[in-house]
Amino acid sequence: MFKERLFTPGPTQLLPGVQTAMAQPIVHHRTEEFRSIFREVLDGLRYMYNTENDVLCFTASGSGAMEGAVVNLLSPGDKALVVSAGKFGERWTGLCKAFGANTNVLSIPYGQAANPRDVAAELDKHPDTRAVFVQYSESSTGARHDVKALGEIVHRRPKTALVVDAITGLGVMEMPVDEWHLDVVVAGSQKALMLPPGLAFASVSQKAWELIETTRSSKFYFDYRKERKSNAKGESSYTPAITLIVAAREAIRHIRSLGRDQLIANAGLLAEATRGAAKALGLRLFAESSPSDALTAICAPSGVDSGTIVKAFKKEFGATVANGQGEMKGQLFRIAHLGYYDFTDTVALIALLEIILKRLNIPVELGAGVTAAQKVYLARSS
Amino acid sequence: MFKERLFTPGPTQLLPGVQTAMAQPIVHHRTEEFRSIFREVLDGLRYMYNTENDVLCFTASGSGAMEGAVVNLLSPGDKALVVSAGKFGERWTGLCKAFGANTNVLSIPYGQAANPRDVAAELDKHPDTRAVFVQYSESSTGARHDVKALGEIVHRRPKTALVVDAITGLGVMEMPVDEWHLDVVVAGSQKALMLPPGLAFASVSQKAWELIETTRSSKFYFDYRKERKSNAKGESSYTPAITLIVAAREAIRHIRSLGRDQLIANAGLLAEATRGAAKALGLRLFAESSPSDALTAICAPSGVDSGTIVKAFKKEFGATVANGQGEMKGQLFRIAHLGYYDFTDTVALIALLEIILKRLNIPVELGAGVTAAQKVYLARSS
Numbered sequence: 001m002f003k004e005r006l007f008t009p010g011p012t013q014l015l016p017g018v019q020t021a022m023a024q025p026i027v028h029h030r031t032e033e034f035r036s037i038f039r040e041v042l043d044g045l046r047y048m049y050n051t052e053n054d055v056l057c058f059t060a061s062g063s064g065a066m067e068g069a070v071v072n073l074l075s076p077g078d079k080a081l082v083v084s085a086g087k088f089g090e091r092w093t094g095l096c097k098a099f100g101a102n103t104n105v106l107s108i109p110y111g112q113a114a115n116p117r118d119v120a121a122e123l124d125k126h127p128d129t130r131a132v133f134v135q136y137s138e139s140s141t142g143a144r145h146d147v148k149a150l151g152e153i154v155h156r157r158p159k160t161a162l163v164v165d166a167i168t169g170l171g172v173m174e175m176p177v178d179e180w181h182l183d184v185v186v187a188g189s190q191k192a193l194m195l196p197p198g199l200a201f202a203s204v205s206q207k208a209w210e211l212i213e214t215t216r217s218s219k220f221y222f223d224y225r226k227e228r229k230s231n232a233k234g235e236s237s238y239t240p241a242i243t244l245i246v247a248a249r250e251a252i253r254h255i256r257s258l259g260r261d262q263l264i265a266n267a268g269l270l271a272e273a274t275r276g277a278a279k280a281l282g283l284r285l286f287a288e289s290s291p292s293d294a295l296t297a298i299c300a301p302s303g304v305d306s307g308t309i310v311k312a313f314k315k316e317f318g319a320t321v322a323n324g325q326g327e328m329k330g331q332l333f334r335i336a337h338l339g340y341y342d343f344t345d346t347v348a349l350i351a352l353l354e355i356i357l358k359r360l361n362i363p364v365e366l367g368a369g370v371t372a373a374q375k376v377y378l379a380r381s382s
Numbered sequence: 383m384f385k386e387r388l389f390t391p392g393p394t395q396l397l398p399g400v401q402t403a404m405a406q407p408i409v410h411h412r413t414e415e416f417r418s419i420f421r422e423v424l425d426g427l428r429y430m431y432n433t434e435n436d437v438l439c440f441t442a443s444g445s446g447a448m449e450g451a452v453v454n455l456l457s458p459g460d461k462a463l464v465v466s467a468g469k470f471g472e473r474w475t476g477l478c479k480a481f482g483a484n485t486n487v488l489s490i491p492y493g494q495a496a497n498p499r500d501v502a503a504e505l506d507k508h509p510d511t512r513a514v515f516v517q518y519s520e521s522s523t524g525a526r527h528d529v530k531a532l533g534e535i536v537h538r539r540p541k542t543a544l545v546v547d548a549i550t551g552l553g554v555m556e557m558p559v560d561e562w563h564l565d566v567v568v569a570g571s572q573k574a575l576m577l578p579p580g581l582a583f584a585s586v587s588q589k590a591w592e593l594i595e596t597t598r599s600s601k602f603y604f605d606y607r608k609e610r611k612s613n614a615k616g617e618s619s620y621t622p623a624i625t626l627i628v629a630a631r632e633a634i635r636h637i638r639s640l641g642r643d644q645l646i647a648n649a650g651l652l653a654e655a656t657r658g659a660a661k662a663l664g665l666r667l668f669a670e671s672s673p674s675d676a677l678t679a680i681c682a683p684s685g686v687d688s689g690t691i692v693k694a695f696k697k698e699f700g701a702t703v704a705n706g707q708g709e710m711k712g713q714l715f716r717i718a719h720l721g722y723y724d725f726t727d728t729v730a731l732i733a734l735l736e737i738i739l740k741r742l743n744i745p746v747e748l749g750a751g752v753t754a755a756q757k758v759y760l761a762r763s764s
Contacts, residue, residue, distance in 0.1 A: 001640055001644055001645065001648040001724055002725065002726065003722070003724050003726065003727075005726065023405050258383060265383075266383040316763075317725065317726055318724070319726065342383055342384040342699075342700070343384065343734075344385065344387065344699055344700075344701065344730045344731075344733075344734060345385075345730070347730055347734070348729055348730035348733070351726075351729040351730070351752050351755075351756060352725075352726060352729070355756050355760060358760065359760070366752075366753045366757065367749030367750065367752050367753035367756065368749065370733050370748075370749050370752045370753075371748045371749035374733060374736060374737050374740075374748045375748065377737060378737060381698075
């Protein structure tokens with residue numbers, strides 16, 4: 001007998017207050033009641049984002065808001081620079097190409113993060129680049145790009161915007177959007193916000209708005225300018241996912257009461273504990289040098305397909321962890337820390353991992369990973 | 383940041399299917415729709431109880447069904463034998479005295495179980511004893527009485543009934559009611575059934591019904607004969623806790639799909655893992671010789687008030703464990719295994735306990751309890 005538990009980097013576990021909010025009768029979206037809720041959500045998103053910029057809200061998955069960033073910033077033929085180090089970097093490339101951008105890709109090996117100097121060099125080579133696209137946290141590898149340094153580099157170029165996919169970065173790692181000069185920052189509901197998928201967000205800086213004004217591309221649903229006008233009236237341009245917005249109000253109230261920094265510190269604790277445990281168990285981290293706190297990608301021991309570990313978690317304990325994606329499938333498994341996970345969840349998962357490795361005859365010392373995690377906890381909370 | 387989690391021996395955690403069932407619109411209780419639900423629940427209770435006897439369902443806490451057993455079996459002045467080894471044994475004594483029974487108490491030190499020979503000796507001394515009252519699992523101490531042996535002893539006496547409080551025993555430890563000759567077995571919803579409190583149950587053997595026929599006591603709400611007639615029609619005599627009965631159907635369907643024996647094996651695993659962990663951490667079990675699998679009562683280390691440990695669990699990790707009751711308060715803390723807990727829950731709680739003990743400067747080896755629990759898991763599931 002076991003309980004089903006998600007440990008995936010999206011969807012993440014739901015806040016209980018979110019579940020009960022979604023069980024309430026629905027309200028109509030063209031009413032003052034809804035506008036008041038939606039305004040509270042938009043204001044809360046600015047708090048989450050730590051920004052004075054507009055934050056737009058779309059009924060879409062995160063990829064919808066990514067598409068929005070491309071179609072609002074780039075006209076066909078415009079030069080784009082994609083910093084790509086995993087499946088989500090590749091999604092930026094796919095989007096830029098689909099909309100006819102002249103796409104320059106800075107490819108970084110999976111598991112590594114971009115060297116900001118390489119990005120600067122590309123921009124020096126292509127000074128007419130209109131937008132740089134990057135992930136804060138590359139969920140497929142568990143690596144973290146230094147978007148603060150990229151912000152400094154792009155900020156010096158008035159005709160170039162920095163677009164950050166922070167879908168698994170928002171509410172997970174420190175990200176002062178304005179101070180770091182992040183022009184468009186995309187996020188989604190099913191991550192640190194502890195909501196189901198279905199809402200996507202984009203913050204837009206003044207510099208980005210100025211570029212958007214001059215973009216000539218075909219767009220309708222993800223038209224940022226239209227959405228800004230609707231949002232200013234407390235509405236969305238098209239029928240929103242009302243239930244998710246009502247739920248988002250609960251999540252945001254919870255995060256405000258907890259404090260944005262506490263949410264971030266929690267993910268940091270769980271990530272550090274998991275990395276410590278993996279090392280204590282002799283496992284290699286896939287993104288060793290610049291790990292994200294959103295998730296930890298752990299390499300399967302030599303000779304073991306990571307799918308075996310993923311299946312054992314599910315079959316034996318009801319715990320869902322993520323396999324590698326694409327070419328990384330079979331090589332690594334990914335454990336989430338972002339959103340509604342606590343130390344109790346994480347230390348338990350480590351204990352289960354030890355049992356699974358033992359069963360696979362991997363030479364691990366039972367309890368060693370747990371002890372490493374406990375030491376991280378004690379060091380952080382003493 | 384942490385999640386609130388109950389680890390108390392009642393209420394226990396709710397099955398998610400129970401939560402969603404309770405969120406449904408209410409049905410009326412004098413309808414065929416409800417009668418069909420109620421019959422399924424009564425039938426499911428017989429499955430849970432592993433009995434062909436009637437199982438009655440009351441809207442009451444477990445103590446209500448305990449009172450029912452007393453008032454249906456004993457007339458004022460009748461002789462009763464109470465086997466008492468904790469706060470719930472004392473509740474039998476309080477009930478018997480409140481209803482004017484001539485109450486003989488076999489007192490056993492807290493933490494210990496009754497020696498069946500002592501019970502036989504009392505019955506030899508008082509052959510006119512009309513009912514013996516005992517707990518299967520004494521939740522205040524974590525001890526288990528050998529109700530199988532008591533069943534054999536009482537079975538040989540046609541004018542004496544054995545009444546078992548199995549509130550924390552049903553669905554936790556093996557209990558073939560008919561084979562063991564348990565005449566009245568009382569249980570409650572907020573335990574292994576994974577429901578909120580509010581429903582109480584009593585199985586009644588043919589022998590018990592014959593004794594009940596001749597009881598002359600004042601009773602109304604807990605009148606077993608009246609309830610049997612109502613239950614036979616798929617109804618309860620008085621307005622039932624409809625929502626809880628609808629929820630009970632979900633819980634029983636879940637238990638049937640899992641299998642009663644699996645539910646019991648799960649509690650056994652968690653109990654053995656917890657006992658192993660406590661020993662590995664140098665902690666003493668309060669009920670060493672005959673432990674119940676419903677919960678484990680662990681003695682606080684010398685010089686530490688168990689309330690300190692209980693408070694640390696709650697304050698630091700959001701985990702609610704139970705302190706000792708009455709005179710045992712401050713001496714021990716109690717961790718539940720019955721119902722909707724799994725190994726993941728339990729191994730996490732042990733890891734948290736290690737951190738708490740470390741903080742209190744108790745000389746424990748981090749990870750030692752977890753490792754002992756992991757070894758129990760591996761031994762049981764290999």
